[in-house]
Amino acid sequence: MKIQSLPSTFEADGTAAKRQHSSCLVIDDRVAIDAGCLAYACSDLQRSQIRDVVISHVHLDHIAGLPPFIDDLYSTLTEPVRIHASSEMIAALEEHVFNWTIYPRFSELTNKYGPVMAYVPFENGVGFDTAHLSIMPIAVNHIPESMGFIVSDGTVSIGITGDTAQTDDVWAKLSVEDSLAAVFVECAFPDELVDLAGVSHHLTPSGLARELTKFKRRGVPIYVVNIKPMFHEQVVSELNALGIDDVIVAEPRRIYQF
Numbered sequence: 006m007k008i009q010s011l012p013s014t015f016e017a018d019g020t021a022a023k024r025q026h027s028s029c030l031v032i033d034d035r036v037a038i039d040a041g042c043l044a045y046a047c048s049d050l051q052r053s054q055i056r057d058v059v060i061s062h063v064h065l066d067h068i069a070g071l072p073p074f075i076d077d078l079y080s081t082l083t084e085p086v087r088i089h090a091s092s093e094m095i096a097a098l099e100e101h102v103f104n105w106t107i108y109p110r111f112s113e114l115t116n117k118y119g120p121v122m123a124y125v126p127f128e129n130g131v132g133f134d135t136a137h138l139s140i141m142p143i144a145v146n147h148i149p150e151s152m153g154f155i156v157s158d159g160t161v162s163i164g165i166t167g168d169t170a171q172t173d174d175v176w177a178k179l180s181v182e183d184s185l186a187a188v189f190v191e192c193a194f195p196d197e198l199v200d201l202a203g204v205s206h207h208l209t210p211s212g213l214a215r216e217l218t219k220f221k222r223r224g225v226p227i228y229v230v231n232i233k234p235m236f237h238e239q240v241v242s243e244l245n246a247l248g249i250d251d252v253i254v255a256e257p258r259r260i261y262q263f
Contacts, residue, residue, distance in 0.1 A: 031055065052077070085123040195243055
């Protein structure tokens, strides 16, 4: 399994910046977990292959690239782009995004081949298959309704917390996942903004350290993503100072192979 965190922000020379604004993890060039920058940063291969997008929650930094991704493909799609999301998330997308005011309601539109977008609802704790992957959604502590995921290709699995504050269920399930190769976890704010992290349901480095005491596996790399861009350097410095084993700040655009 290979995973790439697509970049949303770039330096003047076109390289991916360390400070990133949006979230989109692409697995094996075929499945996207969230779509914050999907339309803007995916490769031609990814654009031609991704027909399944799994949504952790509907905040803008996780969905902003979804409407233009479908728009780019509209006339050539021979099968719909499948949006895997909870019923609550689907309702929010229909009401606030694909509502004919912000963007066309693609769920009602077809091209010459048929529908261009289809919703596939999932439920917390009920696994589903998409493309070549099996995915287990696990509710986490964020507002609005949010999910983490355990994603398996039949050989290895990876954990993705999505945005979350203090939570328990995802760590309990990851701790007993036999084939677990890596976990991708958020850490949004520095410790000095712990109050802001609390009201917005995010983690700080110290909060992440406490969360990882619930994770009963050792030697599994923990890749940190979704750091708020204006605090990237401070969060990275605080994570390094804590000296937590196996914690690595993920690099945008880099491909991680498991």
